[in-house]
Amino acid sequence: MKRWLEDVWAGFFTVLVGMRITWRHLFTKSVTLQYPSVKWPVPPRSRMRLFMKYEDCIGCGQCVRACPVACISMKTEKRPADAPPIWAATGQTIKLDVTAFDIDMSLCCYCNLCVYPCPTFCIYMTPEYEFATGDLTEHLYRFAKKDAQFLTQDPKSKAAPLPGGSPPPAPPAPSNPPASPAGA
């Protein structure tokens, strides 16, 4: 009998205690973010969309080897001997022509492993996350450009200023779309 009374009282009382908490929360400020009218600033280290600066790629293939899901594919050719020497912004000479550099973002697992081995820091993950498309093939990013402006002066030498070429590798520009989708 005593246990019955205890049970009933405990049932009643714990219910009231719980109700007090939900009542308090009725007046608590909500944590919902009304996306897309309100957007949360994403931290700078965010690993969202991959970007690769074609002008700095030396064609070493380290990123291709590092990727665990094989989403990066690259084709290189040796530059002809008579071609003018070109450099990456970090000072390495570019000895290979990267004729194709494709990243399939639908395969990418956002692990960031391709970023670290790159000797010229040309591939990195940007904080841009709103790149959903209606067509899956649009997720195949082709970064190889035909009209790339390579550095034709060794950036390490203090001889002459950079001839109106590309600026040094800057922090990620989030709104920078990649090279045009399949077909370029």
Added chain:
Amino acid sequence: MDATYAFLVRLVPEIAGWPTWAIVALSAGLPALVLFHFMALAPLVYVYGERKIAAFMQDRLGPMRVGPYGVLQTIADAVKLLFKEAIFPRGVDRRLFVIAPLLVNVGAFLPFVVIPWGARLQPADLNVGIFYVAAVSALSTVGLIMAGWASNNKYALFGAMRSAAQIVSYEIPSLLIILVPVMIVGSLSLQDLTLAQAGGLQHWFLFRYFPIMPVAFVCFFVAGLAETNRAPFDIPEAESELVAGFHTEYSGFFFSLFFLAEYTEMFVVSAVSSVLFLGGYLAPHPALQQIGPLPMGWFWLWFKAWALVFVMMWLRWTLPRTRVDQLMYVAWKVLLPIALVLVVLVGGLVLLPATADGFPWDRWVGWPLTLLVVGFLFTVMIRALQWNRRREQELGLPAHGVAAAGQLPR
């Protein structure tokens, strides 16, 4: 009905010459129609209220997109349900399948006939008022079983049976507790029950025979919760339980009918509770009963019923579900003994001339208690509002501190 007739005759004097059946049809049918429309459209508001209350209790926003602050959400949902295909699985008994939700709704709407919204604002003042309510709300049980049977689905049948067992089990303590105010007043009519509580807050049945009546009120409310299949007794509608509810096979319009019935029943239970214990359409103070020429009775009943509906929603979002056997345990081993004891006690007390209307000390208990309750509720609400501010000060953080909407330091 008489009031409507008087009103109509004043408006259109020719009505007095119409045949009797026409007069009766008009003066009875018109208020019924008006009331029915109000009550049928009311779930739109309840559903919105429930979603918003649930959201705020869970620190989120709820519907916000459809209409300003999401007010049109329920309408959008209703329209969607109307357009959805009403699937009839193979093997269902078509007639029963269609009639079942209608029957449940009938059981939900019929009690409105006797609910008094004012001294003369009542569709029909039956002298078996409360008995009629209890009888008629049991009709929905038949509809439930019909729904489970017609679905041709053994799990739906399971769910329907369980649900029927639940409702029937909780009818018994509910009816016994109904007897308590009835014994005090000596009449089954809801109008008489309300008028017996006239005179102000301290005369409400809730504050008589303290502490017996508050216990009765709580028990009646719990029994009512269980009858409407609301949490914590919502096994039949539980999504995460294995055996699905009786309305599994319903989609589209028929599903919305079940929803309609549920919310209407919630309102009925709340309205009946407030008539029985909280003074029905009576204001807390007689001065507030009439504001100028406008009688406020309907507002008070509406306010009390809504307060109880809010408490039902509050409970739903606070409590977990009981298991079926625990549900039965509460009905038969907790509520029923308490109800029996209450009936015996109050019955005995009513017989004695000294305590016929309440304990003699009720007069001194009544007022202080009401003030205490009102004061307590007031402070609780104010404290809740201040809780956030206090929390912010104590923690030194804005509410929900770190990273609320991008506040992480960069």
Added chain:
Amino acid sequence: MSAALPGAWISDWDKDSLDTDEMVVNMGPQHPATHGVLRLELRTDGEVVRAARPHIGYLHRCFEKHAENVDYPGVLPYADRMDYVAAMGNTLGFALTVEKLMGIELSPYVQTIRVLMAELQRIASHAVAVGTYTMDIGAFTPFLHLLRDREKVLDLFEWTCGARLLYNYNWVGGVSHDLPDGFVRATRDFLREFDSVTFPELLELIIHNRIFVKRIANVGVCPPELAISHDLTGPNLRGSGLARDLRKDFPYSGYEAYDFEVAVGKGQYGPVGSCFDRNWVRVAEMRESSKIVHQALDRLEKMEKTDVHEKVPKRVKPPKGEIYFRSEAPRGQLGFYVVSDGGINPYRVKVKSPCFAAMSAFHHLAKGMMIADVIALIGSLDIVLGEIDR
């Protein structure tokens, strides 16, 4: 315990042998309460379960096969995706295993960061476990409150390493990113609110709620012998009263320096080893993890920073050999058995998943309970199908 379950499973169902009173109920792969794609075949006699057989494999993604085809750092993203609710624990386990094989010793700074991240992840993982469990039992609100706090932990992780769920944070030889400036302060802010508001509210709102207690306190009792014989580890084992915690018994990554208690099921509301006890262990562990995080933050402030990539080898090429190393993941003992043949890809990686063992005990725990309690049982075992199926 019978090793071979009696006939009359749906797979070897013979019309004559199926008892007419018994029914086979399928809690299919798609079910709101099975925490993933798990198919439970229950043979019931009315409401009472006579036998239960879980069917797994719906989420098998060939982790161990993939591990043979990528190099060691490449295994880590795959490892993350096993127990996706508590990803830090997976990579920690694998990284520690390979480091042991290669003989790499880490600086105290990196070890403290690892402990910090692992314990924050434990809080987040238990928040999901307890939250979804209460939701299965029917209370919807604590789930959202706990998830709100989990979001804050995820924000801290995103700030540090850029990802919210699958971090690839613990590397062989270090961690991927150093802590950003202000991290210590932000974590302390989070813990201040968690310790003083969220945790007491959780206890008041649901854990001590009589309806919740009555629902789960006498259900799914797992006696210690059964727990040991089925190799239950982690909160499932501690719920049965045994104080076994790898962080105390075989400490790794500097855990021996932290002062915390091992939460054990005490049978407050029913027999020891009930669903309530397992759930209680998780709730109490959230508090202990918070203590550890406080201590880790204190140590971080006083410690000198070292480069987190200092010991990361340029090429991870462990010497030929094999090793089995286990760590205390939020769900139990997560073990990695790595066989290396000296190359850059592992020869074999085998994972001992704690939830897999929990599923093996399921039949014995479910026998004799009602169908509604099966839901309570699954939730209390806290399974994540990604880990069971790998």
